[in-house]
Amino acid sequence: MPPLPDPLRKKLLAVSGAGLLTIAACYTAFWEGHALQPYADSGGVLTVCYGHTGGDITPETTQTPAQCEALLAADMRQAFAVIDQHVTVPLSDGQRVALAAFIHNLGSGAFARSTLLKRLNAGDIPAACDEFRRWVKVKGVTLNGLVNRRAADEWLCRHGLPDPEATP
Incomplete structure (x- = not known):
């Protein structure tokens, strides 16, 4: 299994002393990208900021960078609440981050x-970590970006967050 992409590993190491919400937001932002103007994502869903979707987004919605940061933090809090509601086994921090990003990307129902x-x-x-690699299609088409993202999710699931003490 390939390691985390180096730019992502460096970003995670830079926030390693922060809380899990900040780490999850950093990880999610890396994969989602950033747009102040709404756009239709690869599935046709109206999206803004760092992958934020929902009824509060209209084609005319414009966000500031500060609003995007607030939306991402709220989205991560919501994803962690879903984890807390549905997962009954202990998780590592890396598993919680991977799951929060997964929930943010696919939704709590999925x-x-x-x-x-x-x-x-x-x-x-x-076996649960293996499941990440199944979620790489949109409307039946495999997307390379999702293949890479799910490989990173799987890596975090198996190996945990990068350790600043073990990094050269």
Whole structure:
């Protein structure tokens, strides 16, 4: 399994002393990118900032950088609440970050119905980590960006967050 992309690993190491919400926001922002103006994502969903979707976004919605940061923090808090609601086994910080980003990207409903969650709650962590790589398609088409993102999610699931003490 390939390691985390070096720019992402460096970003995570830079925030390693921060709280898990900040680390998850950094990780998610790396994959989501940033747009102050709404756009239709690859699935046709109206999206703004760092992958924020929902009824509060209209084609005319424009966000400031500060508003985007606030939306991302709120989205991460919501994703962690979903984890706390549905996961019944202990998780590493890396697993929590990967799951929060996954939930933010796919939605709480998809996560709640997923085999990934079923395997997690059964205590089969290796099989649960394997499940990330199944979530790489949009409308039946495999997207390279999702392949890379899910590989990183799987890596965090298996190996945890990068350790600043172990980094050269």
